[in-house]
Amino acid sequence: MNGIRFRLNGKDTCYEGSAADRLLDVLRDEYDMKSVKCGCKEGECGACAVLIDGVLINSCCVAMGAVDSHEILTVEGYRETARFEALSKAFADLSAVQCGFCIPGMILAAEALLSKNAHPTEQEVRTALSGNICRCTGYNAIVNAVMNAAKEGDGLW
Amino acid sequence: MKEICRSVKKKDHDPKIEGRSVYVDDYNLSANGSKILCGRLLHSIYAKAKVLSVTVPELPEGYFWVDRNDVPGDNNVNIVLDDTPVFCRDTVEYIGESIGMIAGPDEKVVEELLKKVEVEYEELEPMLDLRNGKETFFDYHFGHGDVEKAFAEADKVYEEEFITGYQDQTYLEPQGMMAEPEEDGRMFVHGSLQCPYYVHGAVARALGTGPEGVHILQDVTGGGFGGKEDYPSILGCQVAVAAKKSGQPVRCVYHRREDLEFTPKRHPSLCKYKLAVKDGRVTAVDADIRFDAGAYSTLSAVVLQRGIIAAPGIYNIPNVNVTGKAVKTNTAPCGAYRGFGAPQTFFAIEMMMDHIAQDMGVDSIEFKQKHFVKQGDMTSTQGRYHFPVPIPAMLDEVDELCDLKRKHIEYSKPQSGRYRRGIGFSSIFHGAGFTGSGERDIIKATAKLRKYADGTVEVLASNGDIGQGVRTTFPKIVAHELNIPLEKVYYSHPDTARVPDSGPTVASRSLMTVGELLRRAAIKLRDIWEDGKEQEVEERYKQPDFMIPFYLDRFEGDAYPTYAWAVSAVEVEIDTYTGVVEILGAYGNFDVGTPVDYNIVVGQMEGGFLQGLGYASIEKMNYDAKGRIRNNSFTDYLVPTSMDVPNLVAKMHVEEYPGGPYGAKGAGELPLVAPPAAYLEAVEMALGGMKKHRLNAIPFSTEDVILELNKEVL
Numbered sequence: 001m002n003g004i005r006f007r008l009n010g011k012d013t014c015y016e017g018s019a020a021d022r023l024l025d026v027l028r029d030e031y032d033m034k035s036v037k038c039g040c041k042e043g044e045c046g047a048c049a050v051l052i053d054g055v056l057i058n059s060c061c062v063a064m065g066a067v068d069s070h071e072i073l074t075v076e077g078y079r080e081t082a083r084f085e086a087l088s089k090a091f092a093d094l095s096a097v098q099c100g101f102c103i104p105g106m107i108l109a110a111e112a113l114l115s116k117n118a119h120p121t122e123q124e125v126r127t128a129l130s131g132n133i134c135r136c137t138g139y140n141a142i143v144n145a146v147m148n149a150a151k152e153g154d155g156l157w
Numbered sequence: 158m159k160e161i162c163r164s165v166k167k168k169d170h171d172p173k174i175e176g177r178s179v180y181v182d183d184y185n186l187s188a189n190g191s192k193i194l195c196g197r198l199l200h201s202i203y204a205k206a207k208v209l210s211v212t213v214p215e216l217p218e219g220y221f222w223v224d225r226n227d228v229p230g231d232n233n234v235n236i237v238l239d240d241t242p243v244f245c246r247d248t249v250e251y252i253g254e255s256i257g258m259i260a261g262p263d264e265k266v267v268e269e270l271l272k273k274v275e276v277e278y279e280e281l282e283p284m285l286d287l288r289n290g291k292e293t294f295f296d297y298h299f300g301h302g303d304v305e306k307a308f309a310e311a312d313k314v315y316e317e318e319f320i321t322g323y324q325d326q327t328y329l330e331p332q333g334m335m336a337e338p339e340e341d342g343r344m345f346v347h348g349s350l351q352c353p354y355y356v357h358g359a360v361a362r363a364l365g366t367g368p369e370g371v372h373i374l375q376d377v378t379g380g381g382f383g384g385k386e387d388y389p390s391i392l393g394c395q396v397a398v399a400a401k402k403s404g405q406p407v408r409c410v411y412h413r414r415e416d417l418e419f420t421p422k423r424h425p426s427l428c429k430y431k432l433a434v435k436d437g438r439v440t441a442v443d444a445d446i447r448f449d450a451g452a453y454s455t456l457s458a459v460v461l462q463r464g465i466i467a468a469p470g471i472y473n474i475p476n477v478n479v480t481g482k483a484v485k486t487n488t489a490p491c492g493a494y495r496g497f498g499a500p501q502t503f504f505a506i507e508m509m510m511d512h513i514a515q516d517m518g519v520d521s522i523e524f525k526q527k528h529f530v531k532q533g534d535m536t537s538t539q540g541r542y543h544f545p546v547p548i549p550a551m552l553d554e555v556d557e558l559c560d561l562k563r564k565h566i567e568y569s570k571p572q573s574g575r576y577r578r579g580i581g582f583s584s585i586f587h588g589a590g591f592t593g594s595g596e597r598d599i600i601k602a603t604a605k606l607r608k609y610a611d612g613t614v615e616v617l618a619s620n621g622d623i624g625q626g627v628r629t630t631f632p633k634i635v636a637h638e639l640n641i642p643l644e645k646v647y648y649s650h651p652d653t654a655r656v657p658d659s660g661p662t663v664a665s666r667s668l669m670t671v672g673e674l675l676r677r678a679a680i681k682l683r684d685i686w687e688d689g690k691e692q693e694v695e696e697r698y699k700q701p702d703f704m705i706p707f708y709l710d711r712f713e714g715d716a717y718p719t720y721a722w723a724v725s726a727v728e729v730e731i732d733t734y735t736g737v738v739e740i741l742g743a744y745g746n747f748d749v750g751t752p753v754d755y756n757i758v759v760g761q762m763e764g765g766f767l768q769g770l771g772y773a774s775i776e777k778m779n780y781d782a783k784g785r786i787r788n789n790s791f792t793d794y795l796v797p798t799s800m801d802v803p804n805l806v807a808k809m810h811v812e813e814y815p816g817g818p819y820g821a822k823g824a825g826e827l828p829l830v831a832p833p834a835a836y837l838e839a840v841e842m843a844l845g846g847m848k849k850h851r852l853n854a855i856p857f858s859t860e861d862v863i864l865e866l867n868k869e870v871l
Contacts, residue, residue, distance in 0.1 A: 032185065033176075034176065034179070034183040035175070035177075036176075037330070037379075039329050039330070039331070040413040040790070040791050041412065041413065042413070042790060042791070042792075044790065044791030044792060047329055074176070075174075075176040079174075079175045079176065088171070088174050088175075091170070091174055092166045092170045092174075095164060095167050095626070095754070095756035095757050096760070097169070097170050097173050097174055098624030098625070098626070098760060098764065099328065099330065099378065099379045099380040099381075099623060099624030100169065100173030101328075101330045101379030101380060102329050103173055103174050104174075104176045107174065122803070123803070125799075126799040126800050126803055127799075127800065129799040130798045130800045131798075133327075133329065133791070133796060133798060134329070135327050135382070135768070135796060136329075136380055136760070136764045137763060137764050138760075138765075138768075138802075138805055139767070139798075139799040140805060140807075141756070141759075141760055141763070142799070
């Protein structure tokens with residue numbers, strides 16, 4: 001029973017590999033969580049962000065040893081929720097998804113914000129998304145989509 | 158607004174937001190179920206050197222070394238010319254040039270093996286000087302009128318130099334390509350790319366197979382902005398050669414640092430301008446433009462052409478003389494980036510016009526306005542502006558948005574105190590589609606529609622969705638013309654085995670040019686439509702009759718059928734204690750003709766606008782005395798975040814183009830071009846104007862503000 005035990009998208013999981021392995025690589029290669037994207041592998045772009053116990057963290061900067069007994073959520077798990085539906089609809093209404101590469105990280109950044117602050121101001125949304133680089137949109141559509149999701153999805157968060 | 162403008166849910170929305178879209182790095186196995194080898198490149202560490210020997214360590218079973226000796230066909234990548242090698246020749250010409258590749262099952266092992274490859278170099282003196290570089294890939298000259306006479310008769314002659322730096326496309330998904338040998342002997346190459354047929358031609362040549370021996374698929378692509386126009390041809394050849402040698406699928410995905418340091422960027426430029434003024438009007442422009450091409454010519458010919466054609470800006474100047482040079486330096490080859498040469502020259506002419514107005518003591522908005530081109534006027538290449546030029550109306554609309562004209566005068570007055578404000582203004586065109594007669598003579602686009610027995614219709618074209626939305630807008634056009642639900646029409650990522658060559662995904666041409674072919678094809682299909690039957694229609698590009706033929710050897714004629722137009726205003730506040738420039742508001746007014754999907758087009762405008770502001774301010778990249786680019790991570794190369802420009806406004810102004818579908822013109826590149834000059838003019842104004850601080854270089858960062866302010870103290 002030497003493995004690293006954690007919950008991944010609600011399922012008890014035991015990782016038998018090295019504690020020094022990178023969470024990003026393990027999620028993609030071992031558990032096929034391909035929504036988790038690699039944009040820089042040095043904690044700067046947010047494309048690989050996941051939620052660990054509800055906190056937004058770049059998975060490229062996390063060693064597997066650090067996730068022991070924690071709860072990890074990726075878009076593979078989150079996409080089954082009503083909150084995701086509300087965000088997805090809001091993003092669709094504003095065509096806020098262009099190339100799509102930053103989007104799973106953006107969605108989780110939005111969840112991290114809304115779960116703590118269900119009615120954020122625009123400034124709070126911009127702050128919450130500031131660790132996630134999007135090169136396509138100029139951010140307006142994404143920020144407005146998160147604001148709209150908060151409004152339309154009232155009660156979900 | 159027309160029905161076609163109404164926004165729809167993007168066809169790739171669900172798979173992308175759900176994380177189900179498969180980008181090239183997301184394949185676990187190849188199409189036939191084999192394991193994929195990881196390929197990593199050995200890059201040159203010198204900017205110029207002879208490669209005397211390469212000693213490869215003994216490789217474990219299943220690992221392969223690949224270099225130019227393994228290229229079965231031609232070791233030259235087919236781009237515009239063919240001077241770029243697949244793997245280096247006897248010399249390396251820039252830091253990062255590919256010497257060879259190791260491919261094998263385990264990435265960590267591949268990385269370890271790469272470190273053990275010994276390269277014996279004889280270091281040579283690199284050329285790293287854009288100003289004095291003698292070797293040019295391209296040297297163009299054109300003009301009209303009598304420039305000498307105009308200068309001789311001028312009341313005053315103005316001369317100034319302008320410098321622009323690198324800009325990296327910084328698509329969020331790094332470059333990545335994969336090659337799979339197929340059972341029938343063909344090579345299947347796919348990945349993150351903009352132009353499947355460019356890659357097709359290049360790989361067929363490198364493998365020596367002829368066009369039928371390969372096929373190329375565009376995978377879901379995480380952004381391009383021009384950066385995936387030429388480079389995938391090079392990387393595609395490299396993985397194809399590795400797959401050929403190993404007989405197995407090989408994938409190479411770049412790390413971010415490799416991508417920032419070694420792949421194409423916007424050309425740095427040095428523009429020397431000389432303008433003659435007589436009776437308050439500019440009578441002549443003499444522009445000497447140098448672009449830093451890097452070590453190989455790649456796309457520099459066409460980037461430079463677009464740049465120099467825009468040299469006089471949107472101004473009616475009767476006497477024009479322009480020279481343009483693409484200078485070879487021993488640095489990573491520069492390539493395509495949204496705007497394609499035009500941002501550099503528009504920055505220069507816009508700043509120049511502003512500086513002349515300041516010298517004359519007149520407001521630069523009024524001064525520029527006096528010179529705006531109008532419908533029917535001659536272009537810089539003696540073509541015509543065939544359609545209305547909406548710039549004056551667009552300027553008024555921007556004025557309404559942000560009180561531009563009043564602030565422009567007010568902020569020009571002397572300011573004191575810690576915080577000082579400025580507002581800048583710039584207006585530009587973007588020539589829609591390919592430069593010159595490339596569309597007619599080189600591309601010869603063909604697009605098809607295939608209707609299946611069940612009534613669904615597939616779009617067959619080679620333009621890749623790189624985020625700009627053609628998987629949605631192409632079907633929208635077809636569904637509209639056929640009067641069937643949008644769900645019945647679809648457009649998959651193109652595979653050259655099944656789609657005709659409708660040209661590359663470049664030059665803001667996809668929607669305007671290929672979209673129009675699809676509209677006409679849909680009308681054809683509508684006319685012959687028979688329920689329950691499989692049917693196919695085809696449409697080919699025809700050059701519009703009104704165009705004045707363009708001759709590249711003389712730079713004469715219509716370089717573009719029509720133009721998209723943009724007006725930008727940027728308002729800033731400078732903290733003179735810290736040097737921080739806060740953008741209070743960025744206002745853009747864009748005419749791309751009819752927006753074929755309002756949200757998609759506004760998304761393009763906002764995204765390009767912010768890239769333009771980044772280019773002007775924080776996106777700094779340069780090489781050192783050894784030719785090494787130091788800004789190779791997101792820590793050292795900053796791109797804007799959601800916090801940087803919260804008040805960014807994009808407004809649409811519609812001047813329909815009869816040659817585009819429903820009046821649409823080229824869109825994607827337009828929004829990046831005007832912001833840099835607007836930004837720098839605003840900063841200069843806040844610092845007290847040209848007479849205190851003459852600014853003529855971008856990017857202009859916080860550090861640069863501090864340096865300027867220090868001049869006041871010393």
